[in-house]
Amino acid sequence: MATSGESRPIADLLGGLVSDISTLFRKEVQLAKVEASEKVSEAAGAASSIAVGGVLVIGALGVFLAALVSLLAALFVNMGMDPTLANALSAVIVALVFGLAGWMTINKGLNALKASNLNMNRTAASLGRDADIVKERL
Numbered sequence: 001m002a003t004s005g006e007s008r009p010i011a012d013l014l015g016g017l018v019s020d021i022s023t024l025f026r027k028e029v030q031l032a033k034v035e036a037s038e039k040v041s042e043a044a045g046a047a048s049s050i051a052v053g054g055v056l057v058i059g060a061l062g063v064f065l066a067a068l069v070s071l072l073a074a075l076f077v078n079m080g081m082d083p084t085l086a087n088a089l090s091a092v093i094v095a096l097v098f099g100l101a102g103w104m105t106i107n108k109g110l111n112a113l114k115a116s117n118l119n120m121n122r123t124a125a126s127l128g129r130d131a132d133i134v135k136e137r138l
Helices: 004-078 083-112 121-137
Strands: none
Touching (some): 004 121
């Protein structure tokens, strides 16, 4: 049978272990908050890139479309093409060129937002190490 003198150190050890585990997990939560904040900042940067790409596409189409369509249409008409067909073909060509440029910029931003870039690797690794330490102590 255990005496009260023998059970006291075990209780102290268990109390210390619980306290250590509690402190450890509080620190892990703090680390997770910091890392999540960093990932949100990265995501905001990627969203900014997507927004800039979208503005560029819209701005480019809005500002240059009419001028480029007119220029290409005039070139096609001088080559003997029907004016209506020349305008339509010019509009398609300009839309494809600027649409491709915008798509490439937006794609860059979407690649930055991939889930693998948003993983909280440090927190996961630290929690894994902490779990191993807790298992060893028990």
